Amino acid sequence: MQIAAPQQSLQWKLAAAFIAVAFFVAAFVVVVIAFHVDALERAARLEGAHVAELIADVAIQNGTLRPDLQAFVDDLVAPRHRDIVIVDARGMGLADADADEVGQLYRGDSGNEVTKTIGDGEVRSFIEENSRHRNGAYQVVVPLRRSTSNVSGPPLGAVIVEYTAIREQLFAVERRNLYLLSGVGAGVVLLVTIFGLQIAARIAQPLHALKNSVERIADEDYEARVTVGPNDELGLLGAAFNKMAENLSASHTELLDTKRQLEQRVAQRTRDLSEVNVSLGEEVRQHKLAVERADYLAYYDVLTGLANRGLFLDRTAQHMRSATIDGHELAVFLVDIERFKNINDTLGQAAGDDLLKQVAKWLTDNVGDASLVARLGADHFAVVVPEVRKGGDMTRLLERLMTGFLEHTFRLSEVELRVATRVGAALFPNDATDPDTLLKHAEAALKKAKASGERYLFYEQKMSDTVAGELTLENQLRQAVDREEFVLHYQPKINLETGKVVGAEALIRWNDPRTGTVPPERFISVLEETGLIFEVGRWALRRAVEDYISWRSAGLEAVRIAVNVSPLQLRHRAFVDEVRQAIDIDSRAPAGLELEITEGAVMEHVKHNVDSLDAFRAMGIRLAIDRFGTGFSSLSYLSRLPVDTLKIDRAFVVDMTSGPQGLSLISTIINLARSLRLRIVAVGVETEEQSRLLRLLSCDEMQGYLFSRAVPREVFAANYLPSVLAVEQSA
Numbered sequence: 001m002q003i004a005a006p007q008q009s010l011q012w013k014l015a016a017a018f019i020a021v022a023f024f025v026a027a028f029v030v031v032v033i034a035f036h037v038d039a040l041e042r043a044a045r046l047e048g049a050h051v052a053e054l055i056a057d058v059a060i061q062n063g064t065l066r067p068d069l070q071a072f073v074d075d076l077v078a079p080r081h082r083d084i085v086i087v088d089a090r091g092m093g094l095a096d097a098d099a100d101e102v103g104q105l106y107r108g109d110s111g112n113e114v115t116k117t118i119g120d121g122e123v124r125s126f127i128e129e130n131s132r133h134r135n136g137a138y139q140v141v142v143p144l145r146r147s148t149s150n151v152s153g154p155p156l157g158a159v160i161v162e163y164t165a166i167r168e169q170l171f172a173v174e175r176r177n178l179y180l181l182s183g184v185g186a187g188v189v190l191l192v193t194i195f196g197l198q199i200a201a202r203i204a205q206p207l208h209a210l211k212n213s214v215e216r217i218a219d220e221d222y223e224a225r226v227t228v229g230p231n232d233e234l235g236l237l238g239a240a241f242n243k244m245a246e247n248l249s250a251s252h253t254e255l256l257d258t259k260r261q262l263e264q265r266v267a268q269r270t271r272d273l274s275e276v277n278v279s280l281g282e283e284v285r286q287h288k289l290a291v292e293r294a295d296y297l298a299y300y301d302v303l304t305g306l307a308n309r310g311l312f313l314d315r316t317a318q319h320m321r322s323a324t325i326d327g328h329e330l331a332v333f334l335v336d337i338e339r340f341k342n343i344n345d346t347l348g349q350a351a352g353d354d355l356l357k358q359v360a361k362w363l364t365d366n367v368g369d370a371s372l373v374a375r376l377g378a379d380h381f382a383v384v385v386p387e388v389r390k391g392g393d394m395t396r397l398l399e400r401l402m403t404g405f406l407e408h409t410f411r412l413s414e415v416e417l418r419v420a421t422r423v424g425a426a427l428f429p430n431d432a433t434d435p436d437t438l439l440k441h442a443e444a445a446l447k448k449a450k451a452s453g454e455r456y457l458f459y460e461q462k463m464s465d466t467v468a469g470e471l472t473l474e475n476q477l478r479q480a481v482d483r484e485e486f487v488l489h490y491q492p493k494i495n496l497e498t499g500k501v502v503g504a505e506a507l508i509r510w511n512d513p514r515t516g517t518v519p520p521e522r523f524i525s526v527l528e529e530t531g532l533i534f535e536v537g538r539w540a541l542r543r544a545v546e547d548y549i550s551w552r553s554a555g556l557e558a559v560r561i562a563v564n565v566s567p568l569q570l571r572h573r574a575f576v577d578e579v580r581q582a583i584d585i586d587s588r589a590p591a592g593l594e595l596e597i598t599e600g601a602v603m604e605h606v607k608h609n610v611d612s613l614d615a616f617r618a619m620g621i622r623l624a625i626d627r628f629g630t631g632f633s634s635l636s637y638l639s640r641l642p643v644d645t646l647k648i649d650r651a652f653v654v655d656m657t658s659g660p661q662g663l664s665l666i667s668t669i670i671n672l673a674r675s676l677r678l679r680i681v682a683v684g685v686e687t688e689e690q691s692r693l694l695r696l697l698s699c700d701e702m703q704g705y706l707f708s709r710a711v712p713r714e715v716f717a718a719n720y721l722p723s724v725l726a727v728e729q730s731a
Contacts, residue, residue, distance in 0.1 A: 022192040029185030033178055040170050045125050048140040048163025052123075056144045056159045059086060063146040065156065069095040070102065083130075083137060083162035086144065089118055094157065106160070108139065117141045117158050128162075138164045206237075217245060301375040303353055304360035309439075312374035312382055316435040319386040320428055329388040330428040333398070334442040335363070336450065338420040340379035351412045355419070358410050366404060382439065388427065398423060398456050422449045423456035431459045474530050476512070477523055481535055485511050488543050489710035490561070492720050493681060493703045496695045501720045505562045505596070505703060506544045507710045508536070524566075533566045540564075542582045547713050548592035549585070556721040562594040562624060567601035571608065576615045583619060590620030594645070598626045602641065610641065617642045624681070629669060639676060646673045648699075650684025657689055670697050 055076065059066060066072060073084050073095040085106060086095040091114055093102045106114055108128040117124050121143040130137035139162050143155035213225065225242050299311040307315065316332065323330040337359060344352035359381065364370045367383055374382045388394060402421055410417045424446025432438035441459040449457040480486060486508055493503035510518040527533040544561045551558035569575050583589035595616060602609050602625065613623055624645035625638075629652055648669055655662030666682075673680045682694050685704035694702055711719070 019193055022189040025192060026185060026189045029181065029188075033181055036174070036178065036181075040174055041167070044138070044163055044167035044170050045140060047166050048125070048138070048161055049123050049142055051163070051166075052140050052142040052159045052161040055084065055086075055161065056142055059144065059159065060146060060156075065094065070099065073097060074099075083139070083160075085160040086157065087114060087118075087160070088157040089155065091115055091118065091158075108160070109141070114141050114158050114160060117143055118155050121145075121155055133164055137162050138167055304357055304375050306360050306364075306370065306381075307374040309374065309376050312376065312384070313435040313439065315371060316384050316438065319384055320433075320435060320438075322386065323428060326387075329430070331385040331388050331394060332426050332428075332438050332442045333383040333385070333401075334376070334424045334439070334446045335381040335383065336422045336424075336446055337379040337381075338422060340419075343417070343419075347412060347415065351415070354412050355410055355417070359419070362405065362408055366401065376439075382442075394425065394427075394458070398425065402455060420455075422446060422454075424449055424459070425456065426459040473523065473526055476514075477510075477526060477530070477532055480510055480512070481532060485513070486536060486539065487511055487712070488540060488547070489712055490547075490716040491703050491710035492708050492716070493559075493562075493701045494707050495701055496691070496699055501559060502701060503560045503562060503594070504716065504720075505710070506540060506564070508540050508564075509710075528566055528568055531568075533568055534572065537566055537569045538578055538582075541579065545582050545585065545589045545593060549589060551717055551721055552588055552592070554717075555723050556717060557723065558592060558721060560592055560594050560622065562596045564596045564626065565601070567598070567604060570597060570601055570612060571605060576612055579616060579621070580619060583621070594622040594624055596624045596626040596647065599628050613642045626683075629665075643678065645679045645681055647681045647683050650704075653682050653684050653690055653694075653704075656693060657687070663693065666694075666699075667697050670699055674698075 059069060059072065069086060073086065074097075076084055077097040083097050084095075085093060085097065085101070085108075087106050088094050091106050093104050093106055096102050109115075109126045110129075111126055113124040113126045116122070123140065123142050125138065125140045127136040128139050139160055141158050141160045144157040144159055145155050146153065209227065223245075225245065299308060300306065301308050316330075319330055337355075340352065340355070343355060356375070356379075360373065360375060363373045363381055363383065367373055372384050372386065376382050385394075385397070402423065406418060406420055408418070410419060424442045424444065426432060426438050426441040426445060428438055431441045445457045445459040449455070487510075488506045489509050490504040490506055492501045493505065494500070495502045508520055508524075510520075510523055512518050524533070527536055541563050544563045548558050548561050565575075579595070583593060597609075597613075602613075616623055622645065623643040624647055625641070625643050626647045627649040628646045629649055646669065648666065652662065652666055652669070656666045657663075670680050679700045681701040681703065682690075682699050683703055685691055685694065685702040685706045687706060690704075691702060691706055708720075
């Protein structure tokens with residue numbers, strides 16, 4: 001096989017490459033010389049600028065030009081014959097090496113470099129045409145400022161200094177080096193060219209011989225060899241070629257080895273893919289389990305494993321269809337675990353969860369079929385009785401179920417409990433014909449049973465009417481919050497000794513646009529059940545504080561306002577912060593606020609509540625125990641409560657005039673308060689006889705219809721809050 005001859009020989013290519021290298025070296029030397037010359041130019045310019053800045057610093061004395069400026073310039077010019085010019089901000093000569101140029105506009109800068117430097121304060125250089133220098137005089141211009149430490153103001157002018165002599169001295173010193181660098185560069189170029197041509201010839205000859213041998217190998221002449229030359233790269237190339245020819249016979253064996261390796265890799269890849277398939281199968285299985293888990297959670301309660309509301313209603317609907325076909329009744333029981341919240345709070349959530357699991361198991365075991373039982377809420381379970389025969393005694397069934405539950409002992413860790421229940425029941429088809437309504441009626445029966453204290457109740461239509469009325473009232477109250485229909489009325493507190501108004505209780509009223517003013521006993525319980533008490537209570541607290549501050553600001557003799565606190569508010573963890581925010585609007589607010597808390601509310605969570613009361617006292621707020629005597633508090637707890645006032649409940653005030661026992665009870669409460677250094681307020685005083693007896697018993701204050709009902713804020717301020725000026729004048 002004949003290899004085509006190259007269009008250009010390798011020898012000339014290599015020669016051309018070395019010549020190119022020689023030119024590159026020459027170009028590099030030229031660039032180095034150019035950079036060196038440029039560095040000399042910049043060094044000369046920097047030195048000239050440095051001299052000019054020194055002259056500018058000395059030309060200023062105490063922020064102004066020195067008076068002997070021309071003499072100063074003459075002294076600088078005389079020893080070195082250097083051209084120095086100082087101009088003002090307009091470019092007019094102030095001092096010049098040529099005294100005749102003083103007072104004239106400087107024109108030596110063809111590019112207006114002096115004017116630009118005066119304008120922006122930048123250092124510039126230029127070449128001035130000059131008869132003394134054939135190539136022109138090299139000048140540098142720097143700004144002339146009042147102070148070197150303050151460069152923010154405009155320059156007073158500029159200093160122009162010739163640095164031609166400096167430049168010539170630097171070039172004179174470096175000229176020999178430049179000549180030497182040029183000579184060395186030329187020598188290197190010549191040597192590279194000569195040696196390059198020789199090397200090209202020595203490389204081309206062995207390569208030509210190698211080409212001929214390759215042509216023989218291509219023609220299957222595996223005996224072709226090349227003569228190995230010197231031990232250099234070309235010699236190594238020849239040896240490698242000979243080695244290649246010797247190894248051609250072994251190529252077939254290597255190809256077989258390669259085939260075997262490829263087969264092994266394919267097998268390994270197959271195994272890897274198999275493992276991937278197994279992994280994918282596991283992922284698919286896990287995904288399937290996750291889907292099944294999601295489906296489970298959609299229909300079952302996670303904690304107990306019982307059906308949830310949705311699945312229970314579906315199953316109840318199926319049983320209803322069977323009951324319709326077979327002509328029998330069906331019952332739904334809704335079971336409430338009594339005092340579950342107290343168990344959960346006392347023993348902990350884990351114990352509460354354990355109890356719910358045990359309750360679920362007991363119901364399942366006693367009903368006999370887990371599909372008939374469901375958990376519908378935190379402590380609510382539901383049971384469907386698929387078949388109730390006519391004439392069947394459902395009461396006996398419920399009694400047996402509830403009695404068995406009460407007699408069963410639930411074990412929670414080391415605690416044994418017996419738990420009571422309340423049940424609401426509804427029958428199909430008498431009470432409802434669909435599962436949702438049937439369950440809703442069972443809920444109405446349960447709610448009525450809890451309110452009335454009954455252990456269980458069957459649904460009646462009036463229960464739905466009551467629930468519907470409560471729902472309507474709830475919706476109306478939510479609208480009342482949004483429409484700001486609540487107002488505060490104030491009932492005065494009277495000092496029994498002086499007869500003066502010394503305080504007031506803020507009582508909330510609802511201005512219903514449909515029925516007029518609604519008293520609190522109609523809606524407070526609904527506010528607490530729905531959670532609206534937090535928003536309404538927060539509003540009442542802030543409004544009472546705002547009224548007190550507005551009365552003080554108007555110059556009235558404002559009295560302390562007592563605001564009632566719901567038990568739910570007192571237990572809420574954010575209530576202390578809410579009170580703090582309410583009084584932060586004015587430093588006078590704490591002195592005008594008293595919080596009234598019922599005795600029963602304080603005793604529910606004593607430790608938490610005492611911490612809250614301590615926080616209120618630290619804010620400067622007074623505290624009162626309302627309805628004292630109705631909450632069964634112990635004297636040991638009462639002595640530790642950080643309170644200021646006890647309010648005797650209205651029921652005790654009414655009984656006071658009915659016999660000696662009632663009067664003795666009031667006297668005992670007052671004496672107890674005296675021993676604890678607490679003030680006493682009697683609530684609900686309606687007769688002169690009650691007022692007289694309370695005064696004889698040394699009660700501090702009273703409030704009630706005898707003196708005044710609760711009145712709107714404007715009426716209270718007008719009737720019971722005199723101006724501070726009037727009080728001072730009467731005093």
